[in-house]
Amino acid sequence: MAKRATTPPARGSWAGKMGFIMAAAGSAVGLGNLWKFPWMAYKNGGYGEAEPYGAGAFVLIYLLSVVVVGLPVMIAEIVIGRRSGKDPVGAFEALRPGSLWKWVGALGVLTGFLLLSYYGVVAGWTAFFLLKSVTGSLTVTPDAGKEIFAQFTASAPMQVAWMAIFVLLTAAVVIGGISKGIERVTKILMPGLLIMVFWLFFMVMGRENASSAYAYMFYPDFSHVTASLVLDAMGQAFFSLSLGMGAVITYGSYLGKKDRIVTCAVSVTFLDTLVALVASLVIFGVLFHLNLQTPGDGQGNLFTAIPAIFSQLEGGTTLVIVFFLLVTFAALTSTVSLLEVVVSYFIDERGWSRKAAVVKVSAAVFLLGIPSAFSFNVLGDTKVFGMTFFALFDYLCANWSLPIGGLLITIFAGWILTSKETEDEINTHRPIHAFWKFCVRYIAPIVVLLVLVGIIAGVGGSE
Ligand code: PFF
Secondary structure (H helix, E strand, C coil): CCCCCCCCHHHCCCCCHHHHHHHHHHHHCCHHHHHHHHHHHHHCCCCCCCCCCCCHHHHHHHHHHHHHHHHHHHHHHHHHHHHHCCCHHHHHHHHCCCCCCHHHHHHHHHHHHHHHHHHHHHHHHHHHHHHHHHCCCCCCCHHHHHHHHHHHHHCHHHHHHHHHHHHHHHHHHHCCCHHHHHHHHHHHHHHHHHHHHHHHHHHHHCCCCCCHHHHHHHCCCHHHCCHHHHHHHHHHHHHHCCCCCCHHHHHHCCCCCCCCHHHHHHHHHHHHHHHHHHHHHHHHHHHHHHCCCCCCCCCCCCCCHHHHHHHCCCCHHHHHHHHHHHHHHHHHHHHHHHHHHHHHHHHHHHCCCHHHHHHHHHHHHHHHHHHHHHCCCCCCCCCECCECHHHHHHHHHHHHHHHHHHHHHHHHHHHHCCHHHHHHHHCCCHHHHHHHHHHHHHHHHHHHHHHHHHHHCCCCCCC
16 A cells, blocks of 8 residues: 655554544544444333334434534545544644644644543443453342443542553553554454454344344434434444544654545444444343333443343353443543544654653543543532532533634635645545535534533533
């Protein structure tokens, strides 16, 4: 595969298009797919009510949002990244020098840093639960599962230690650079993840009553559509595709000039959506098979209810191990992308070496992660604006930073960049470019604005 010619070799690049697709899909597929999407579908699907109406309407609106908002914004981010060949701050500065646009990049880098600090805590949980599943201690009743989780999160040293382990793991991948670190690892983990999710799918869906999950997920009943459902679906599409903070700008900056942006964006979007849907079918399939009314305590907690549910199946011990391997892979490829955003800033803008950037940024992430790790124990009662540090950071990133960043990115791509610039990069059939331009100019900003208004009005969004 051709190496990019315009970037100095020191900056690194993907060895090929597949490297970008696997890494970007790795960023997109994360806890958002495996935990939040099934929970959102469940929350908006009415499962367990006297007359369950299903999550079909939510899923359909989600898919629509992915196509008319997610995909165009992803293309926009790749365009910005590849055209500039820079980190998010440098990208806006290179494309519109001396303007205020570089602050959009700065917001992205800051968001990546903050997001990683608390996402790393939950990622640490996945690694701990993987270990627990291997030792067989997760094959338990729902109550015992809750007890394991409660004890684990109540221990401040355990929280800090597992967060540290995960940050170290992430740093070990990112320090290897683009093709030798991130590309090499994601090219193994992502196919592994796909094999595992499909393996679980085949293990579960043939069981009695499990196939009811199809109707639950795909039969749309529009009589139950509410503003909150629509906002949840649109917000989820955004978070799940890793949009709004420059993760895709950063990965796009390492993309070869010959690689087709639309093909890359469609592949990443497709893989992300596929994993969300298949993982949900697995989870709902198990619920229908066991005829359970609710996946544990409301949110269907990934760490309590799901292992307990799997344990009740024949071959459950193995299924739980595969499940947590899947979640850990997904979390790792997402944390890697978050760290790379911040690291690329220090390499490109501050002239740091990759090694120095990874070591210093990881140390800072670890320190910033401590208040989040303590939010479940020693700082559990310390509230800022009524939220623990963990909840506050999540609220700031998911509800504010990503949508605001996303809105500004669509405005930049749709209204500031010229058609000549974007056509040059996207390099596809004119009608496709025209459709993209229309989405990024009108539909995407309006939709993201609606999400923000909804959040301000307190409808939908993360809680
Ligand atoms: N897309 C990830 C998930 O679904 O878990 C979360 C995420 C990763 C959001 C990286 C933003 C980002 F830049």
